[in-house]
Amino acid sequence: MKYDVVVVGASAGGITTALAAKRFYPDKSVLVIKKEDVxxxxxxIPYVFGTLKSIDEDLIPLDMFFKPAGIDVLVDEATHIDPKTKLVRTRGGEEVRWEKLVIATGSRPVIPEVPGFDLDGVYTIPKDYEYLKKLKERVKEAENVVIIGGGFIALEVGDEIRKLGKDVTLVVRSRLLRSSFDPEFSEMVESRLREVGVDIVYGHIERLAGEQRVEKVRLVGGTELPADLVIFSIGYRPNVELAVKAGLKVTRYGIWTDEYMRTSHPDIFAVGDCVEHRDFFTGKPYTLMLASTATFEARIAGANLFRLQIVRENRRTIGVYATHVAGLTLAAAGLTEEAARKEGFEVIVGYGKAPDRHPAVFPGTSMITAKLIFSRDRGAILGAQIAGGKSVGEMINILALAIQKRLTASELYTLQIATHPLLTASPVAYPILQAAEDALAKLRT
Structure with a gap:
């Protein structure tokens, strides 16, 4: 077999790359190689444990994407890439030649070096259909569930499992959502989780105890937590094995790429969790793995496969995302105040607070809290954090664009917005504009 474009992997990054390749180069043949037929x-994934009735409700309808676009799919595992002969070999014995190759192999959960990790009843959260089916059944059987981790996946999974009436305990080393939010937002989500019955314990794991099956989680210092199910959610590592074997440049953070998502081989691109991301402001490695980042990179890669398009270069990762936990939506983009100060920025912080409907007596109204971080020297926006109702999930996208375009507090303050009583905050008290105004006043002092 020979194709113009071969994409290895079919999660968000792989799907988006294949579709972009077909849109920009409709005459090119495209093949996606994926390990599972689903x-x-x-x-x-967190919602398969509570809100969704089954894992099948969380499947990507690949045929809906690929067939209309004329993209072929091979369900097999790519095991070897030969950059010299431009060949991909699979576990099933297939050999596929390519003109351009895209690696989108994603990531896998970090496996902790904790005594007792191999006991029955100890799990992680991989992107694996069969594994998750087994875990879902174990969740149904369990009574005391301990989740190790304080990131958004750990919180979302814990919140979903507690909806089933289980006793859920989160074990956290530091404050919740530390990499994306400042302390006041961490406190906000912790308070909300405790209100709905999730216990939160701070400490370090010493070991998991039990005969054949896990029974307890023991912390450094002697605290013991009863557990008949333990879920580790402490991060993910990039799947770079194919790239390493192919001799591509790989760092401890993932596959190296340039601003057009090209690897160290000019005809091999890489996108998504398997790639080394770099922070928008500092250029340092950025470790948070997000589908939004993967698709951003995928659109760049797909557009630039056969000719470079300057307007689609990757100017590093802003890191924008939202999460919804215990009825509270939190969203973030760019640097936190804590991170900005650590990097040496002199910052001004603006706050805004208002209901997301006007008047606030409308059903479903939530109070929104917005925090914007600006540089003192020219007032450019460095980061944003918002908490409130579900409207926050789209509001953060405005601020991500503002960061990408390096808008100032003055430009945000004069942002022209559309409002409606049933849909948005009041134009008189729009949280983003309030926060920009607050920052502007402080910049003048």
Missing amino acids: GIISCG
Whole structure:
């Protein structure tokens, strides 16, 4: 077999790359190689334990994407890439030649070096259909569930499992959502989780105890937590084995790429969790793995496969995302105040607070809290954090664009917005504009 474009992997990054390649180069043949005959929506995984009735409700309808676009699919595992002969070999014995190759192999959960990890009843959260089916059954049987981790996946999974009437305990080393939010937002989500019955314990794991099956989680210092199910959610590592064997440049953070998502081989691109991301402001490695980042990179790669398109270069990762936990939506983009100060920025912080409907007596109204971080020297926006109702999930996208375009507090303050009583905050008290105004006043002092 020979194709113009071969994409290895079919999660968000792989799907988006294949579709972009076909849109920009409709005459090119495109093949996607994927390990499983089903595809899981990664961001929806936490919800298979509560809100969704089954894991099948969280599957990506790949035929809906690929067939109309004329993209072929091979269900097999790519095991070897030969950059010299431009050949991909699979576990099933297939050999596929390519003109351009895209690696979108994603990531896998971090496996902790904790005594007792091999006991029955100990799990992680991989993007694996069969594994998740088994875990879902174990969740149904369990009574005391301990989740190790304080990131958004750990919180979302814990919140979903507690809806089933289980006793859920989160074990956290530091404050919740530390990499994306400042302390006041961490406190906000912790308070909400405690209100709905999730216990939160701070400490370090010493070991998991039990005969054949896990029974307890023991912390450094002697605290013991009863557990008949333990879920580790402490991060993910990039799947770079194919790239390493192919001799591509790989760092401890993932596959190296340039601003057009080209690897160290000019005809091999890489996107998504398997790639080394770099922070928008500092250029340092950025470790948070997001589907939004993967698709951003995928659109760049797909557009630039056969000719470079300057307007689609990757100017590093802003890191924008939202999460919904215990009825509270939190969203973030760019640097936190804590991170900005650590990097040496002199910052001004603006706050805004208002209901997301006007008047606030409308059903479903939520109070929104917005925090914007600006540089003192020219007032450019460095980061944003918002908490409130579900409207926050789209509001953060305005601020991500503002960061990408390096808008100032003055430009945000004069942002022209559309409002409606049933849909948005009041134009008199729009939280983003309030926060920009607050920052502007402080910049003048």
